[in-house]
Amino acid sequence: MPIEHAMNTISERHRADILIIGGGAAGLLAALAARRKARERSIVDSDFRIVVLERNARPGAKIRISGGGKCNVTHDGAVGEMLVQGFFRKSEQRFLRPALYAFTNDDLRRMLRKRSVPTAVRDDGKVFPVSGRACDVLAAIEAELRDASVDVVTGTRVRSCLRQNGVFCIHTKMSDFFSSRLVLATGGVSYRHTGTTGDGLHIAASFGHDLVPSSPSLAPFFLRHPVAAALSGVALRDVQLSFRTPSETVSRKGDVLLTHKGLSGPACFSLSRDAADLMRRESGGEALVNFFPDFSAEDMQEMLLRHASAHGKQLIRKFLQLQSAIPSGMIPLVLKQAAIEGDIGWGSLTKNARCRLQRTLQSFSFGEVKAIPLDAGEVSAGGIALGQVNAKTMESRICRDLFLCGEILDYAGEVGGFNLQAAFSTGWLAGSSSASGSAGTGV
Ligand SMILES: Cc1cc2nc3c(=O)[nH]c(=O)nc-3n(C[C@H](O)[C@H](O)[C@H](O)COP(=O)(O)OP(=O)(O)OC[C@H]3O[C@@H](n4cnc5c(N)ncnc54)[C@H](O)[C@@H]3O)c2cc1C
Known part of the structure; x- marks a missing residue:
């Protein structure tokens, strides 16, 4: 008409x-x-x-x-x-x-x-x-x-x-x-x-x-292999979350929440937009957490070395239990990723093992991010x-x-x-x- x-x-x-x-x-x-x-x-x-x-x-x-x-x-x-x-x-x-x-x-x-x-x-x-x-x-x-x-x-x-x-x-x-x-x-x-x-x-x-x-933005990460269901709801406080592809890494500091499907929480939400952009360009990527974001790799190495010299008898597991940045449920996962027995003491830890521990504490891998779902983003x-x-x-x-x-x-x-x-x-x-x-x- x-x-x-x-x-x-x-x-x-x-x-x-x-x-x-x-x-x-x-x-x-x-x-x-x-x-x-x-x-x-x-x-x-x-x-x-x-x-x-x-x-x-x-x-x-x-x-x-x-x-x-x-x-x-x-x-x-x-x-x-x-x-x-x-x-x-x-x-x-x-x-x-x-x-x-x-x-x-x-x-x-x-x-x-x-x-x-x-x-x-x-x-x-x-x-x-x-x-x-x-x-x-x-x-x-x-x-x-x-x-x-x-x-x-x-x-x-x-x-x-x-x-x-x-x-x-x-x-x-x-x-x-x-x-x-x-x-x-x-x-x-x-x-x-x-x-x-x-x-x-x-x-x-x-x-x-x-x-x-x-x-997506302000969205969770769904992981290819989510952490154990028992850890769902555990918060990682003041960590640095990164999303890494072969060519680029984007990161945010803040709290991360473990969920039954993957990761959530403020740092994850804030990172999701950049990560989704990168993921689209490179079709995939890995989520990593640095439990000690205020330390450089060198400072962390030095800190662990000093600790090893002063506390030769302390078990590695005990040391991790004393770190407020690492929730107790995460300790077995950290030890496994660093390929270290928790029940050995600092005195028996080789230099290589100490380096692996440092790397794991500063870039713990949650593995491949399967999706950053558009519909689940707050915006x-x-x-x-x-x-x-x-x-x-x-x-x-x-x-x-x-x-x-x-x-x-x-x-x-x-x-x-x-x-x-x-x-x-x-x-x-x-x-x-x-x-x-x-x-x-x-x-
Ligand atoms: C779970 C969740 C929590 C959030 N929490 C916060 C928070 O605490 N603080 C904050 O700042 N932001 C928050 N946000 C984001 C914030 O709510 C949005 O950014 C904001 O509401 C967007 O406003 P808008 O008017 O642009 O769109 P909307 O609020 O989405 O409004 C759009 C409207 O258009 C209507 N519409 C769509 N298509 C048609 C159509 N064809 N005909 C007629 N009507 C139509 C829809 O029904 C809807 O009512 C949150 C978002 C979500 C999903």
Whole structure:
């Protein structure tokens, strides 16, 4: 049907001045910012319809499961600090800067406080609601949406979009929606059961956007030969985890958790994006742990030599038991990999055996990494190429009046509240920009 004809026959319910696809952190904040901007422009709410289309029965699925249900909403600190700590790639830091200034961590905390959801900063800078309940964060945002007269249409999956005569036509199974401005906020592609199956990426591609292939981030490692089930749940504290291929090694310091399928925990999550990139290029790699990351190989050799001279009678097993860095369950594995009998003393240890022990303690191999699963990542990297989005407005450089925000974009932050803050901030900037200027005149 020609679009002009369609426009004459559609009900008011299917018209929007701004239509947002995806009711996650980015999409919901885009709706709030759009209303704020429209009101600043003295446009009455009834003359400016803001609609969010969400495929799930309730918006904010990922907000509810974030931080293990406690929701690490953001990170403390100035914008510059957040960018350096939360986003390791310079291109991402540059891209996110205007958005993080447009809607800061303080703005977010103020909004939540206004809705009786106070937040607190932990020693490591992570910010959580004091109640410890992610659902309180979502309830606060939903209350804001009600006050902002935003129409959140749930259970409505967008299939495709096209643009004719400056109007976006958004197809869903039941009906079509029409809007002069469109915000695409459908998230990444991990945890697909929450609704993030990459629909928005297909829509962006249909408007001519380049997509950086999706890849895992903040994801566990699945090992070809996982450690014994009895060790599942054991934490390796303050170690260095490396992923090694014949040509390159990438590493992170932090805690590692042993699981029944492989490795998890903060260091593993942080390393997963680089490791997955390397794995894709070289089709395979090995996971290694350095239990003494603050010692160089030479210092470690010297330390063991001095120890051997001073404690000739001490059993190697006893020495390992005294090292807080090595959980007791790991000791038999360390001894086996170093090919050393635990019941011999330092005095009987040959130089070769001492060198093997040093190597094992500083590069204990967990063997081949079978997979770094995309779906199990807390976020996915890749998505719409950042170069095709104006960082100051979140408007597409390819298609006018199309705004893009949140995890659908090609960035991925570290653990610590950075991903939600990036989604909130880019969403806010997209919504605010979409409602400025000549918005609302097309439909
Ligand atoms: C287990 C887990 C724990 C996490 N914990 C934290 C944490 O503590 N702190 C932190 O900062 N980050 C955390 N994250 C990451 C963070 O939740 C996300 O980065 C963030 O929610 C992304 O927001 P978004 O709005 O871009 O996408 P999403 O929140 O994924 O929202 C996208 C929305 O679009 C909808 N949608 C998709 N396709 C369609 C369609 N075709 N039609 C209509 N609707 C559609 C989806 O249903 C979804 O509701 C966690 C993620 C996971 C999976």
